[in-house]
Amino acid sequence: MILTAALVVVACQSGGKVPVYLNPDKSLEERVSDALSRMTIEEKVAMTHAQSKFSSAGVPRLGIPELWHTDGPHGIRPEVLWDEWDQAGWTNDSCTAFPALINLAATWDRDLAYLYGDCIGQEARYRKKDILLGPGINMGRTPLNGRTFEYMGEDPFLAGQMVVPYVKGVQKNGVAACVKHFAVNNQETRRTATNSVVDDRTLYEIYLPAFKAAVVDGGAWAIMGSYNLWNGQFNCHNKRLLCDILKGEWGFDGVVISDWGGCRDDDEAVENGLDIEMGTWTNGLRGAASDSYQNYHLARPYLERLRNGRATEAGLNDKASRILRTIFRTSMAPDQHFGSFTSPEHFAAARKIAAEGIVLLKNNGTLPLRVPQDGKILVVGENAYKMMVVGGGSSNLKTKYEVIPLDALREAFAGKAEVIWERGYVGDVTTDYNRVLTGQDLRESRSAAKLKADAVAAAKDADCIIFIGGLNKSNFQDNEGTDRQDIVLPYGQNELIEALAELKRPMVVVNISGSPVSMPWAGKVDAIVQGWYGGSESGHALADVLTGVVNPSGKLPFTMPKSLADGPLKTERQFPGIREEGKEWWQEYYDEGVFIGYRWYDTKKIPVDFAFGHGLSYTTFELGKPKLSRSKVGEWKVSVLVRNTGKVAGAEVVQLYISDDEASVARPAKELKGFQKVYLEPGQSKKVEITFDKESLSFFDAEKHEWVAEAGEFHLLVGTASNRIAGEIPFTL
Numbered sequence: 252m253i254l255t256a257a258l259v260v261v262a263c264q265s266g267g268k269v270p271v272y273l274n275p276d277k278s279l280e281e282r283v284s285d286a287l288s289r290m291t292i293e294e295k296v297a298m299t300h301a302q303s304k305f306s307s308a309g310v311p312r313l314g315i316p317e318l319w320h321t322d323g324p325h326g327i328r329p330e331v332l333w334d335e336w337d338q339a340g341w342t343n344d345s346c347t348a349f350p351a352l353i354n355l356a357a358t359w360d361r362d363l364a365y366l367y368g369d370c371i372g373q374e375a376r377y378r379k380k381d382i383l384l385g386p387g388i389n390m391g392r393t394p395l396n397g398r399t400f401e402y403m404g405e406d407p408f409l410a411g412q413m414v415v416p417y418v419k420g421v422q423k424n425g426v427a428a429c430v431k432h433f434a435v436n437n438q439e440t441r442r443t444a445t446n447s448v449v450d451d452r453t454l455y456e457i458y459l460p461a462f463k464a465a466v467v468d469g470g471a472w473a474i475m476g477s478y479n480l481w482n483g484q485f486n487c488h489n490k491r492l493l494c495d496i497l498k499g500e501w502g503f504d505g506v507v508i509s510d511w512g513g514c515r516d517d518d519e520a521v522e523n524g525l526d527i528e529m530g531t532w533t534n535g536l537r538g539a540a541s542d543s544y545q546n547y548h549l550a551r552p553y554l555e556r557l558r559n560g561r562a563t564e565a566g567l568n569d570k571a572s573r574i575l576r577t578i579f580r581t582s583m584a585p586d587q588h589f590g591s592f593t594s595p596e597h598f599a600a601a602r603k604i605a606a607e608g609i610v611l612l613k614n615n616g617t618l619p620l621r622v623p624q625d626g627k628i629l630v631v632g633e634n635a636y637k638m639m640v641v642g643g644g645s646s647n648l649k650t651k652y653e654v655i656p657l658d659a660l661r662e663a664f665a666g667k668a669e670v671i672w673e674r675g676y677v678g679d680v681t682t683d684y685n686r687v688l689t690g691q692d693l694r695e696s697r698s699a700a701k702l703k704a705d706a707v708a709a710a711k712d713a714d715c716i717i718f719i720g721g722l723n724k725s726n727f728q729d730n731e732g733t734d735r736q737d738i739v740l741p742y743g744q745n746e747l748i749e750a751l752a753e754l755k756r757p758m759v760v761v762n763i764s765g766s767p768v769s770m771p772w773a774g775k776v777d778a779i780v781q782g783w784y785g786g787s788e789s790g791h792a793l794a795d796v797l798t799g800v801v802n803p804s805g806k807l808p809f810t811m812p813k814s815l816a817d818g819p820l821k822t823e824r825q826f827p828g829i830r831e832e833g834k835e836w837w838q839e840y841y842d843e844g845v846f847i848g849y850r851w852y853d854t855k856k857i858p859v860d861f862a863f864g865h866g867l868s869y870t871t872f873e874l875g876k877p878k879l880s881r882s883k884v885g886e887w888k889v890s891v892l893v894r895n896t897g898k899v900a901g902a903e904v905v906q907l908y909i910s911d912d913e914a915s916v917a918r919p920a921k922e923l924k925g926f927q928k929v930y931l932e933p934g935q936s937k938k939v940e941i942t943f944d945k946e947s948l949s950f951f952d953a954e955k956h957e958w959v960a961e962a963g964e965f966h967l968l969v970g971t972a973s974n975r976i977a978g979e980i981p982f983t984l
């Protein structure tokens with residue numbers, strides 16, 4: 252509609268001939284070069300930086316609309332004022348809150364990643380947003396990272412496989428996915444002042460692959476530079492990262508957008524691959540100099556450089572072309588999209604994804620819950636009640652509704668059992684997040700001791716106890732801008748869980764968090780479930796799993812270590828960084844190299860609470876003997892028969908790890924290089940086939956600057972978790 256109107260208007264102005272840039276039948280590149288040829292230098296410069304908190308200029312004179320950017324990876328952020336962070340107070344921008352991306356990663360289901368991207372892309376389009384500031388895919392180098400919940404775990408292959416369909420799903424709706432935060436931004440502590448020192452092998456093997464997959468396989472139209480520095484340059488204008496690797500090696504033809512406030516230098520902004528400067532003098536969370544847009548690095552200073560010959564028009568044309576390409580891919584796309592918003596289908600998708608990502612960590616048969624008629628279920632824990640869609644930083648959402656676990660359990664057991672609730676402890680009483688209000692009243696007058704005593708007293712005659720605790724996206728507890736300080740459950744939850752377990756009642760612990768927590772009481776409870784921030788339908792998803800409506804099939808996208816000390820980050824210089832003589836910025840050394848997550852724990856043979864890729868089911872599965880065959884030149888195939896040997900339908904995730912028995916460099920004990928989720932009825936068998944190639948066997952040789960698969964012995968490990976290998980195939984290259 253928009254395009255047609257514009258066509259008519261311009262046709263009248265130009266005497267009937269429709270200009271190429273407005274003609275949907277012309278190729279993208281023809282339209283870009285035609286529009287560019289009609290623009291003045293001032294118009295080109297104007298579009299390279301913000302004009303408001305979340306928009307960058309188009310070309311009003313030519314009828315080319317501005318670009319609207321929106322957070323975030325889990326849903327469409329409520330409208331803020333033009334030049335303020337305050338809510339605009341719209342009454343029609345309450346969105347569908349989809350599960351946190353760590354929850355999506357835990358499904359290990361590529362189809363659900365596509366469904367997720369498609370639904371959130373529809374919501375962005377409906378809200379007339381052209382660039383979705385997500386997904387985030389930074390690697391889980393430390394379990395303390397405050398934004399672990401927004402990312403996709405500790406393995407580059409898993410994140411890469413899950414981000415591609417998400418990007419495709421979003422972009423199918425004429426919305427650009429802006430994959431973030433590029434790159435090696437693996438903590439929140441001093442994120443705008445820390446230089447990540449990472450060797451090339453580690454960079455190419457661990458920190459780039461998911462971004463490369465998003466760009467090369469997913470066709471991402473936008474990338475967000477990160478706040479931190481890598482090897483001495485800020486990543487929003489890091490020449491090596493943006494020009495050499497992203498736009499050079501990977502052939503990226505989209506736009507590089509700075510994180511909000513990530514652009515720090517005039518000359519580097521012009522020369523080093525930044526295309527749109529956003530949020531300068533702010534950090535995307537708090538106030539900023541008002542209406543400072545003409546002072547942006549790519550505003551007046553850029554114009555001056557162009558006029559006095561210190562910047563080339565060719566460089567400006569490259570930026571403007573990329574921006575025009577983004578506009579012609581989104582708001583001016585030939586195939587008009589209109590999206591949809593808070594539809595039943597979106598809430599159903601949110602519920603399905605949330606449930607499919609819930610991980611059953613332990614179960615002695617207590618789950619699915621069976622309670623005698625008119626029995627009594629005691630639910631303990633603040634997270635059974637506290638709304639969690641809000642908070643966490645820029646991914647904060649105003650959602651149409653959020654089903655809390657307590658209500659969903661009461662719904663599920665209506666007419667069957669009484670569900671009572673004891674708060675048990677006080678975590679975070681905030682109910683207002685940047686003026687997004689939950690409407691709950693979390694104030695509490697009882698002391699910690701009283702709260703605990705009340706919970707224990709109520710448990711005495713309960714048929715079962717469901718503890719629902721964890722973290723809550725408040726400061727230091729899974730929140731942008733602050734890292735966690737330990738992986739121990741806060742607010743005295745461990746002591747409370749132990750006290751309840753003493754009562755020897757059937758007891759289930761549900762940990763709702765976006766990052767690993769240690770579970771010293773794991774041996775004392777009957778079942779443990781890793782719930783996530785599941786979005787609008789999180790309560791229903793959890794109740795579906797606890798009652799058996801959904802058979803859990805999630806797998807951990809990160810390791811659950813017994814303690815932080817067991818991890819690979821042993822020194823201040825590794826985390827959270829140190830000051831060094833004569834260096835302006837904090838320095839953070841990735842001394843552990845490629846050995847993060849299970850790559851560390853497995854190789855060092857350190858026992859963990861629950862391993863990467865672990866997840867149980869209410870049914871059982873049997874894997875046959877894996878077989879190897881060649882599928883085509885340079886590609887092999889591992890096939891294995893999977894049978895559902897239990898009584899209920901369920902899904903299993905077959906995982907393929909490679910182990911290089913003899914390498915010229917230190918390599919992890921195993922590395923994930925393939926996986927496939929398979930759904931089976933009771934008694935049903937299916938053959939799962941996973942292909943791999945030479946690159947799957949390779950490590951990155953920094954000297955040669957290429958992937959190298961050394962001849963010699965390997966082992967192919969096939970299993971259902973990194974520590975549950977069902978079969979091994981020796982392999983000689």
Ligand code: GLC
Pocket residue numbers: 322323384431510511534535536645
């Ligand atoms: C924030 C975040 C980024 C977000 C942006 C806009 O600081 O780092 O993920 O998209 O600013 O809010």
